[in-house]
Amino acid sequence: MTVRKRISSLTLLARISWLGLLYLVQGLPFGFQANALSALLRERGFPLHTITLSTALALPWSLKAIWAPFVDRFHWPRLGRRKSWIVPMQIALIACAMGAALALQRAQVIPLLLLIFAMNFCAATMDIAVDGLAVDILAGRTLGVGNAAQVVGYKIGMMMGGGLLVWLAETMGWGSSGVFSGMAGIIGIALFFTLLVHEEKERGQGQNSHTSLRSIWIALLDLTKLPAQRRLLLLVATYKAGESLIAPLLQPLLIDQGFSRSEIAYAIGTIGMAGSILGSLMSGLWALRVEIEKILSLLSWLRIGVLGLPWLIVAAGPFPIGLVAAASALEHFVAGSVTTAMFAWMMQHTDRRIGASHYTLLATVEVLGKSPLSMVAGSLASWAGPGTCFGLAMALSTGWALLFRTLLQAPEEARCQEKNFLEQDKAPAP
DSSP states (O other): OOOHHHHHHHHHHHHHHHHHHHHHHHHHHHHIIIIHHHHHHHHHTTOHHHHHHHGGGGHHHHHHTTTHHHHHHHOOTTTTTTHHHHHHHHHHHHHHHHHHHHHHHOOHHHHHHHHHHHHHHHHHHHHHHHHHHHHHOTTHHHHHHHHHHHHHHHHHHHHIIIHHHHHHHHHOOOOTHHHHHHHHHHHHHHHHHHHOOOOOOOOOTTTTTOOOHHHHHHHHHHHHHHHHHHHHHHHHHHHHHHHHHHHHHHHHHHTTTTTOHHHHIIIIIIIIHHHHHHHHHOOOOOOOTHHHHHHHHHHHHHHHHTHHHHHHHHHHHHOOOHHHHHHHHHHHHHHHHHHHHHHHHHTTTOOOHHHHHHHHHHHHHHHHHHHHHHHHHHHHEEEEOOHHHHHHHHHHHHHHHHHHHHTSSHHHHHHHHHHHHTOOOOOOOO
16 A cells, blocks of 8 residues: 555544544434433423423424525635534533533423523534535445444444433432533533644535525425435435334333333443444445445345334333343344445435535435424323334334335436436536
């Protein structure tokens, strides 16, 4: 390997590592909401339907496509096109985390929920810029590894925010407020490295620096007219449908079985997330050799079987905590593999001229597809029983596997049309 190739490889590795760190920061607040907040609310006597409604705190992730064109369009050249948004959002996240620590210390639930909502807004806005940065940097064979860094970084953030920090706070006697103090410290470290990194102009960057907002919206609208893109939107919206029915129910049901919040944080928030991280890494490396469509097709069928594990834990339990952790790790392993493959597939179909806006649209459709089911899971479980929810989850996952196999067989003419559109050299016309 020549010196130039070594430098190029090290530079790419450093950039992918930076991407992973940025996604880690974004996963911290959502990790607490997804993996710790429901158990905290259950301990304080909140009913299941109220707990599952708290998933609405993640609403900014569903609406971020509305302001994504602003992130694509406006920036401060001195700081960098993407860093102009990343740096202020990191500072705001630190402030919100310190406020949340104070709210927990004073046992003020409503201010805590509002601050978690604010943190999700900052993280979602930062995610738009970071996704645009990823689209600028990644291409070809680096898509799999880059999206593995994306998903792994985010999952590590979730594991720390909803598992590791909770467990440390409980065992070290810091109190619940220590979770958000730890978050603030981690975000501060990420901010330090972000300020050190010089954001260079990557392929495609700068092409639409002065493009009007109207042009960006028109380009997005034109994309939705392509048959292949419509199929992509449908698959992205539905691929998490089954999992979204299970996720908000499992922890409250384990609390009802007598498990403590720290045990659940260990089994699901830490061991489960570790399994998800390993699955994401495997999927990303696998994508270097195998087509992403083939990976998704295989994993979609494997996922149906492992979704039965959470129901077994609830229906036939209580099991020893080690067995709960092992089952959680296996289910999360497959789920993490599917997510990485799907995100790489999404980025593969992204128009780089409006990278942040287009990828954000796809990511928003993904969130919108799973959020409604998460919000009604508690009500459905209270009305029809948890078994109905878990059975429906497996049925939805089976339906998606069949849908993916059917819709992926697109006419060659439609594939060529999409390819020609995405390979245009000209920026959107004003």
